[in-house]
Amino acid sequence: MERSIFNTLPMLFFIYSSEGIYLDVLGGNEKKIVENAKKLVGFHINDVFEENMANFISEKLTEVVSFNKSFSFTYAISIDHFKDKSHTDLLHKPHWFEVNVSPILDEYNKVSKIFWSQFSVQHYKEQLNKLEEEKKELKKLSLQDELTGLYNRRYLYKKLENKLTLIKTNKNLSQSLLSISIDNLKKINSDYGLFDGDKAIEFLAENIFSTFKNIGICTRFREDNFIVILDNLEAKKSNELAEDFRKTIEEHKSKDFPKFTVSIGITEIRRSDDSIKDILERLEEALFYAKKSGRNKIYTTIM
Numbered sequence: 118m119e120r121s122i123f124n125t126l127p128m129l130f131f132i133y134s135s136e137g138i139y140l141d142v143l144g145g146n147e148k149k150i151v152e153n154a155k156k157l158v159g160f161h162i163n164d165v166f167e168e169n170m171a172n173f174i175s176e177k178l179t180e181v182v183s184f185n186k187s188f189s190f191t192y193a194i195s196i197d198h199f200k201d202k203s204h205t206d207l208l209h210k211p212h213w214f215e216v217n218v219s220p221i222l223d224e225y226n227k228v229s230k231i232f233w234s235q236f237s238v239q240h241y242k243e244q245l246n247k248l249e250e251e252k253k254e255l256k257k258l259s260l261q262d263e264l265t266g267l268y269n270r271r272y273l274y275k276k277l278e279n280k281l282t283l284i285k286t287n288k289n290l291s292q293s294l295l296s297i298s299i300d301n302l303k304k305i306n307s308d309y310g311l312f313d314g315d316k317a318i319e320f321l322a323e324n325i326f327s328t329f330k331n332i333g334i335c336t337r338f339r340e341d342n343f344i345v346i347l348d349n350l351e352a353k354k355s356n357e358l359a360e361d362f363r364k365t366i367e368e369h370k371s372k373d374f375p376k377f378t379v380s381i382g383i384t385e386i387r388r389s390d391d392s393i394k395d396i397l398e399r400l401e402e403a404l405f406y407a408k409k410s411g412r413n414k415i416y417t418t419i420m
Contacts, residue, residue, distance in 0.1 A: 128236040129154055132221070135182050135228055137162040137175055144234075170198035177218055182228045187219040191238065213238040262337040264315060265322035273336040273344055277386075277393040280346060284386045292346065293355040293419060294396070296382040296404040297325060297362070299341040300412040309375055316374040317341075321366065328362055344400070352419035355383055359415050367413060378413035380404060385419050 129151070132141040139158050145151035162178075163171045173192070180188055193211040196202055214235040223229035260272040268276075280292050299305075299317060306314040318341055325343050326335050333347040347355055359381045366379045382403030390396050399418055407416035 128234055131157075131233040131235075133162075133178055133231040133233060135178070135231065137178055139165075140230060165200060167198055167200060170194065177216075178231050181218050181220050181231050185220055185222075185228055187217060189215070189217045191215050262322075265319055265337050267322050267326060267343070268334065268336040270336070270338055273334075273338060273346075274393060276334055276336075276346060277396060280386055281390060281393060281396070284390075285388050288388075291349055291351060292386040293350055293352060294384055294386070294400055295329075295345040295347065295355070295359055295362075296338070296384075296400045297321070297343045297345065297379050298381075298404055298408070300378045300380055300408065302341040302377075305375055305377060313374040317377055320369070320371065320374065321379065324362070324366065324369075328365075329358075332358075342404075352383075352385065352417070355385075355419065356415065356417055359383055363413065363415060380407035380412050381415045382407050383415065383417035383419055 129145045130143040131139060131154075132143070134140055138161050142151070142154045142158060145154060157165055162174050165171070166174065177188065177190070191213060193213045195211045215238055216233065216235045218234075219232045220228040221230035221232050260268055260275075262269045284290055284292055299321060302314055302317070305317055321341075322335075322337065322343065325345060329335055329345045329347070332350065333345050336344050336346075338344045347358070350358070363379060363381055366377070370376065382400055382405070384396065384400045384403050386396055403416045403418045407414045410416065
């Protein structure tokens with residue numbers, strides 16, 4: 118493998134003589150660590166390490182020379198193992214490495230040099246943790262509405278499927294839904310611009326979340342349409358919450374966007390529902406009648 122390829126890899130590679138002298142250092146993607154490592158070239162391990170660590174490395178090199186084969190092992194190293202502390206200002210705590218030591222043979226098939234590669238176990242764990250965090254973030258983004266930060270339609274469908282299953286298997290459970298929509302968003306967009314329209318949507322989303330976050334699941338279903346799944350609330354309580362929320366939005370005042378109202382449709386998940394399509398169609402119908410009756414109204418299909 119050519120030097121240029123080694124130098125693209127994150128781990129460090131050391132070339133030792135059979136006597137324990139550093140002949141070369143390859144690889145590494147952290148500049149400070151690589152610079153310190155390269156300072157070792159030309160030194161014997163006894164010049165670099167305290168006695169115990171020097172003996173340990175010497176034993177490993179001797180094994181390779183004696184048996185003419187590769188070995189793998191893990192070891193921990195810290196600043197305490199070095200004679201010159203300036204080489205290792207990044208190793209104040211014990212740092213674990215996964216090591217592979219291999220012989221480099223000469224033309225007579227004898228060990229002339231020893232190839233020592235080591236990979237930071239901590240770095241590997243950190244990379245795994247980073248990947249896990251990235252996976253979580255991607256999953257979050259796939260279920261989150263970009264503008265409002267609320268859950269999106271995909272998450273809503275997933276939760277409705279779960280809730281429908283629970284309702285069918287638990288006779289004592291009730292699950293109501295609110296469909297909240299801005300009245301005349303198109304007029305806000307045409308009269309004041311899309312930017313003000315987005316501000317109105319964001320304002321509504323913030324109020325939905327602050328009002329219902331502890332008692333339900335808040336989602337953005339369409340542009341100006343939000344659906345809240347209320348956990349185990351009676352119909353009367355759902356209506357009261359919806360009415361209080363409608364009044365809050367009606368009374369709001371802001372310099373950032375024009376005053377607006379909302380219409381709210383209410384329904385519940387029924388054991389007779391065959392699919393979430395039945396639930397959403399009934400909820401859509403409730404919202405339609407709320408708007409049809411003059412907007413800034415509530416309409417419920419809960420008996």
